[in-house]
Amino acid sequence: MAGRSAEALLGAGFLGVMTTLYLGFQWAPSVAIDAFESPAAQRIFYWHVPAAWSAFIAFAVLFAGSAMWFFKRSPLGWRLHVAGAEAGLACGLITVWSGCVWGAAEWGTPWDWTDVRLNTFGLLTLLALFLVLGRQSQPDGVETRDTFSTFGLYGFVLVPFTYIATRIWEIRHPGPVIGAGDDGGSLSGDMAIVLLIGAVSFTLFIIGHILMSMRITGLEQRLEQAQKHLDGGMEWKE
Amino acid sequence: MEGMTYLTVAYLGMIAGIAIWTWTVVNRSKAIEARLEAVEASIGVAASDADAVAKEQAE
Numbered sequence: 001m002a003g004r005s006a007e008a009l010l011g012a013g014f015l016g017v018m019t020t021l022y023l024g025f026q027w028a029p030s031v032a033i034d035a036f037e038s039p040a041a042q043r044i045f046y047w048h049v050p051a052a053w054s055a056f057i058a059f060a061v062l063f064a065g066s067a068m069w070f071f072k073r074s075p076l077g078w079r080l081h082v083a084g085a086e087a088g089l090a091c092g093l094i095t096v097w098s099g100c101v102w103g104a105a106e107w108g109t110p111w112d113w114t115d116v117r118l119n120t121f122g123l124l125t126l127l128a129l130f131l132v133l134g135r136q137s138q139p140d141g142v143e144t145r146d147t148f149s150t151f152g153l154y155g156f157v158l159v160p161f162t163y164i165a166t167r168i169w170e171i172r173h174p175g176p177v178i179g180a181g182d183d184g185g186s187l188s189g190d191m192a193i194v195l196l197i198g199a200v201s202f203t204l205f206i207i208g209h210i211l212m213s214m215r216i217t218g219l220e221q222r223l224e225q226a227q228k229h230l231d232g233g234m235e236w237k238e
Numbered sequence: 239m240e241g242m243t244y245l246t247v248a249y250l251g252m253i254a255g256i257a258i259w260t261w262t263v264v265n266r267s268k269a270i271e272a273r274l275e276a277v278e279a280s281i282g283v284a285a286s287d288a289d290a291v292a293k294e295q296a297e
Contacts, residue, residue: 010260017256021249040241044248073295090259097255098248105244142291212263219270226277
């Protein structure tokens with residue numbers, strides 16, 4: 001049942017993500033030709049922004065899961081931690097990749113080491129990479145889970161920092177286009193609609209992925225237990 | 239490069255990322271489910287006993 005829901009969410013999210021792509025190319029208006037160095041490349045943002053939004057959802061799930069494991073020893077918390085790290089890595093990489101390509105088109109350089117938003121988001125993605133690779137290379141145990149949960153807890157500090165970075169230090173990365181306060185956003189109505197469809201679709205997609213990932217972790221644990229029983233049985237038989 | 243080339247490269251990279259990620263997750267799920275069914279059928283382990291580390295901590 002849970003597997004079906006996850007697959008349904010994944011499917012619905014995927015359809016929405018593809019619809020966003022189509023609308024972003026075919027329906028959304030072009031930006032003013034003199035406002036950007038590379039006006040065509042601006043359409044990258046119909047996936048870039050929702051992917052970054054999804055990454056933040058994933059990092060919130062990672063934080064909640066880490067806290068649930070660390071303080072409550074909750075098995076659900078550990079599954080949330082694993083799912084949040086995997087989803088955060090995937091969405092983080094998509095965001096960084098699209099941002100780098102847009103940066104190369106617009107700024108003439110894919111990365112700016114002086115920009116706070118770029119660097120804190122890059123660090124978050126590296127944290128997710130560390131958690132995913134670390135879990136795969138270490139045997140499962142309390143110490144391993146505690147160590148990775150601690151990283152998940154403290155790493156979350158970077159999320160609000162990343163969010164406010166362009167409000168405080170706008171160096172290269174553009175400021176917020178939604179919820180920008182009194183300054184207002186720079187989005188036209190049609191652009192905002194496509195972006196909203198993208199955000200909803202990516203949210204569904206990532207929730208589907210998180211549910212799938214949690215299910216896989218549960219299945220892996222059951223398989224490990226079953227194999228232990230099997231190994232024990234075989235030893236007993238000998 | 240032209241703006242459209244950057245746009246194409248960005249979207250192809252993102253489509254590849256999403257496709258690989260989804261394909262890996264769905265495949266992992268199916269493969270592990272099949273292995274689990276085969277192993278559990280032969281020994282009978284309850285799903286509630288699955289997370290041994292958490293169970294150990296609770297005890």
